[in-house]
Amino acid sequence: MLLGLLPAQIVTALDTVVRQLGLQGLPTATAPWWLLLPLPDRQASYAPLVFLVTVAAVVVLTVLAVRAVWHRRVRRSAAWDCGFVRLDARMQDTAEGFGQPIRHIFQPFFAMQRELPTPFDRAPHYSVRIADRLWLGLYQPLGGLVRALADRIAWLQQGRISAYLLYGFVTLLVLLALML
Amino acid sequence: MNAVTALEWFTQVLEVITALAAAPLLFGWVNQCRAWLQNRSAPSLLQPYRSIRKLFHKDAVLATNASPLFRIAPYVIFGTMAAAAAVIPSVGTHLPFTPVADGIALVGLLATARVFQALAAMDVGTAFGTLGARREMMIGFLAEPALLMVIFVASLLSASTALPAIAEQLASQAVGIYPSLAFTAVAFTMVLLAENARIPVDNPATHLELTMIHEAMLLEYSARHLALLEWAATLKLFNYTCIGFALFAPWGTAHSETPQALLAALPIFGLKLLVAGGGIALVETLSAKLRVFRAPEFLATAFLFAVLGLLVRLLLGA
């Protein structure tokens, strides 16, 4: 929030770091504290605090205007259930439901298995399993490769002391041959 | 930063008031054109004003489980739309508000309005509210990049993202054929139609809950809240048309804050509104409503046009 509302102050603070690094800092613009001037100032400036205050002012103005000109009477009653008898919590939309359209648009990016109940199902149930293609395509094979490699390398450490001595012996001979 | 003169404040206030007043008029005019084009007898031009006034007098009926957010949201949405009107240069371009917010801040403001609308829709928890919110978010999710691309292409031409500066730059440019602007204009109209729930994406006059997007979110509202939201919707259409004028038809807006210039600019602005309203109605009657999951393709083409405009601008330099 602070960074959003007071960018100019933070940018000038960072500017000192840039100067210390010997790079070219911001031009010493004389913009008022509430204004954020980009480098070529002609482009477009932005004053977050003033913007927020104006919008809030307009909102408050509308509230007062409506309250003043018209009335504030409120009456409570049941939500419109469009003919359905009993609305309960289970019928409420879930987050997954909320994301369904976007997921539908980006279908190819998700490896999604969906089980839709057919109208003739005795016990219809709906389930969806979403997996990240990258995880299936890249990470799992990579993990499998590392595990397989680890198993093969584990054979090196097979417990017999004569094998270990042989490793030492062979390294010594190879290095000596290399050195000649 | 030249001192902000009183006249500039005058133009600013004038713009907001014209927006508030003219928005329902534009909405009424579009409905009238549509009716004529579909050779139906048109409702009167002032019908939106009458319905808004009627709603303001009714008692507000709130759902039992409605939270305070439900009651505040209409005011916030209306407030943001009014503030957006202040940022967009409809009549004059010398606005004190220019340094405060540029095009991108404007898109942010519209996004906040959309967020509040979606939250309010989901607040009561009825199936239709969430249905509408979900679809609105989908549309918004796809329309925003296209809108930003449009503003980006326009700012490429005029080296500034502040809408008044773009308008001034384009107005003073020699009139010629700019293919990049043409493509971006097409993209912008498609975004306008999608964002304001016009025909190809959502039918404003529909009563079929399953097909609604914008209307589904307002189902739970009544009386003054509904009035505010209706008015905000008309204001949103008005704002979008003003953005369209600023980016693609900036001639005739007053480039100085003197009263005579403003007075001269008003009739031209009225004429532009009439033409735009007629255009929207024509497009609506010519096209049929798309299935909800065809809307992404529609908006993807909009984005494609905007990017095409960008490429043409960069490659051909026009």
Add this chain to the structure above:
Amino acid sequence: MTALPLDLQILNALAALLLLVSFAMLSQRRIVTLVSLLALQGALLCAATLLLAWRTGENHLYLSAALTLALKVIFLPWLLYRLIRRLGVYWDTEPLLNISGTMLVGLLIVVFAFGLAQPIAALASTAMRSAIGIAVAVVLLAFLTMITRRKAMSQVVGFLSMENGLFFGAMSATYGMPMIVELGVALDVLVAMLVLGVFFFQIREQFDSLDLHHLEALKEED
């Protein structure tokens, strides 16, 4: 080659004998004879040191010869014999590679050792410079015996014969190491033997046999 003086001839003969004993140890299966071969190797080393000391007049060599005699010819073999009798381990099972295979590899290694020692011998100024090759061969052969053995005891004997090879190397290259180092090495070997003795008893206690295939539990392949 002019006829070498008598003592050099004897030294070279002793070096050749040392190589022969290392070969013998490589192929020996009875642990008792293995230990006696180790004692023989120690004796040969001691004789060579004495002869070298007499020839070059380096008096610290006499001390080193006495040390080798006491440690490598008398004390350690006696300790090993006692351990063999106490633990009753007389036979070493078939080594990994059969005897003829090991001999062949041993030959290759000796050739390699000589090839290796050639440049060093050329530079050495000591009388016994040709013996450096033999020293390297003895060290590598001892290494081979340790690899191919299956009993803990024979591995230890291989380790000690490697120490003998190293001492012989020092002898032939530089008339022995500085005294302080010789003492240190001798001390280390002595302590190593005591530790190994402790080990034998513990292994015997845990596995009631000195065979190394019991000591293969810690591995990655489970």
Add this chain to the structure above:
Amino acid sequence: MAHEQFFIDPFNVFLVTLTAFVGFTTSLFSRPYMRVEVARGRLTPGRLRLFHSMYQLFMATMLTALTTNNLGLLWVMMEAATLSTVLLVTLYRTPAALEAGWKYFILCGVGIAQALFGTILLYFAAEKVLGAAGVSALLWTHLDAVKDELEPVVLGLAFVFLLVGYGTKAGLAPLHNWLPDAHAEGPTPISAVLSGLLLNVAIYAVVRCKVLVEGSLHSPLPSRMLMGFGLLSVVLAAFFLWRQRDIKRLFAYSSIEHMGIIAFAFGMGGAVANFAALLHMTVHSLTKSAIFFAVGHAAQKTGTQIMERIRGLITTSPTVGWGLMLGSLAILGLPPFGVFASEFLILTTAMREQPWATPILLAGLGVAFAAIFGRVQPMVFGETTAKRLPHPPALLPVFVHLALVLMLGLFIPPWLAEWYRAAAHLIGGQ
């Protein structure tokens, strides 16, 4: 002649302080730890006395090895260090401990014997130049002064023997097989000291010889060999980490990996690489001993070293949990800690000088990170039914070490940096 037997130069001064400090903290840690072990009946009081006496002997041998000027004596001290620790590794008298002890003794004994032959060859080459001056021919300072006149061929062969000899003690790749068994089976203070200090002393010996050989040989072969050993260790250890079920073996392999990184850095040579290697030696021994302290307590509390059976340390005893977690994050080279600083320096120099080696190094580090973090995280944060332990264990040394490593990661005090720079210059020569 006697006054030249011992010497202190920038290279071994920081190692001596490090060894003394870690030795001190480990003895602090081992006192309560071993008393609990005796109380548990895993040790008889007699063996406890053996432990403490051998521990002191071990510290003595390491400190003399670091300060002695005579390379022969350096070898004798390394052999003595092996002897003193071999008894400690078999302290618990379990079959596994016995096997680990036997392998440790035989493999290191044979390795060290090669180093003796290397020292003989070194002495042989030195005698030709310094004349048969008895002891002074083996004094490092003398040899260093005259190293470019030494015979290159003999020095080359000597370096091979020394590298294989001390390399076995340092746990470099093909000769590392004894290390995981020895570090896992011995009591925890011993694993901490073995992993933390003895490996450093072995690398110290290798570098001492490399300085001499590099001076006379003028060919990049010794550095290439050291780099080869280093890379092989990093890669092999990284893949070994994947199959571990015992926590101490896991961190033993991690020691092999870090020794590989240090060897690779010394192999690259140059002032920055040497500086980074010295820094890495310091932070590695501090972090690794801290981890072993935490692991010791974790194993003692849960009674097992098998990782699957240790769960939810953070709930049962938070100090151990936090100690282990922070230690593992430090050893894996996460930024605020010193290990990241040194690994960063090594990688950047490698990228500049040996670009072909960097992908291998990065792959090794990546695989190791995945393996260790994947196992430690469930151990610390997994859910467990065991309730919280009444008395928090005395884990002050762990957090002192980690604080030091954190400090080294954030800011290296100028005098320490000066030590490292002088040592790097001494080793690098340029």
